[in-house]
Amino acid sequence: MKCHSALGALILFSCALPSQGGEFDAEHRKMVDEVLADTVATAAYTGSSALSPQVVAAMEKVERHRFVPPGLVALAYLNRPLPIGYGQTISQPYIVALMTDLMKLKPGGKVLEIGTGSGYQAAVLAELAGLVYSIEIIEPLGKQAGERLQTLGYRNVKTKVGDGYYGWPEAAPFDAIMVTAAASHVPPPLIKQLKPGGRMVIPLGSQFMTQTLMLVEKHRDGSVTNRQILPVAFVPLTGGH
Ligand code: SAM
Numbered sequence: 001m002k003c004h005s006a007l008g009a010l011i012l013f014s015c016a017l018p019s020q021g022g023e024f025d026a027e028h029r030k031m032v033d034e035v036l037a038d039t040v041a042t043a044a045y046t047g048s049s050a051l052s053p054q055v056v057a058a059m060e061k062v063e064r065h066r067f068v069p070p071g072l073v074a075l076a077y078l079n080r081p082l083p084i085g086y087g088q089t090i091s092q093p094y095i096v097a098l099m100t101d102l103m104k105l106k107p108g109g110k111v112l113e114i115g116t117g118s119g120y121q122a123a124v125l126a127e128l129a130g131l132v133y134s135i136e137i138i139e140p141l142g143k144q145a146g147e148r149l150q151t152l153g154y155r156n157v158k159t160k161v162g163d164g165y166y167g168w169p170e171a172a173p174f175d176a177i178m179v180t181a182a183a184s185h186v187p188p189p190l191i192k193q194l195k196p197g198g199r200m201v202i203p204l205g206s207q208f209m210t211q212t213l214m215l216v217e218k219h220r221d222g223s224v225t226n227r228q229i230l231p232v233a234f235v236p237l238t239g240g241h
Contacts, residue, residue, distance in 0.1 A: 182235065
């Protein structure tokens, strides 16, 4: 199964309920420390050896064991992607942190995520943004993630089932957009739905090869520039587009 990874030898393979503290605290701490270590190790690619304190705080707060299938709870704090059913994955924590950091979210901002999956990335975004919209194409996954986020108290996340290639025009424009599945190109509807001054993070490339995580910036004058960030491996963006 394909999942997020990067970098050959390194192989990167206040809104919600408060943490109760307990059995996973040590593993959670270790996971965040590994994310910070990967951030340093990949600085030559990403241009940054540190995450923003807000992103670190979100990674410390959101409990990943609440987003994995019951049989994988013991593995929830490994810095690795894990299967969530339907051939899909919950992303590697380092990649979640990196993609979140690249978006440079501001409090109160409006964000669109394509690929809700387990809802974990949406929860991390919800700690930093005012409102998160997230679209999942696989109905059972989308419904389950929506219910999970509600149960966990994320009132600032709206989810829907559909093809994220077309974005969420009724809620546009967005300050930032994150695509968590690999696309062959940047979907034009998503560029359109990005605010001037906004940022999009998206893996580009074929599902059978290493892809490239891209930072797409839409400037105040409407022009768009792309920057390559890191080699990655994501599940493909599907749908009829
Ligand atoms: N962000 C997720 C999380 O935190 O668990 C992980 C995302 S997983 C790597 C990619 C997800 O994108 C899968 O759940 C997949 O079904 C979904 N997906 C693929 N193509 C899509 C599309 N066109 N629109 C919406 N979701 C899509």
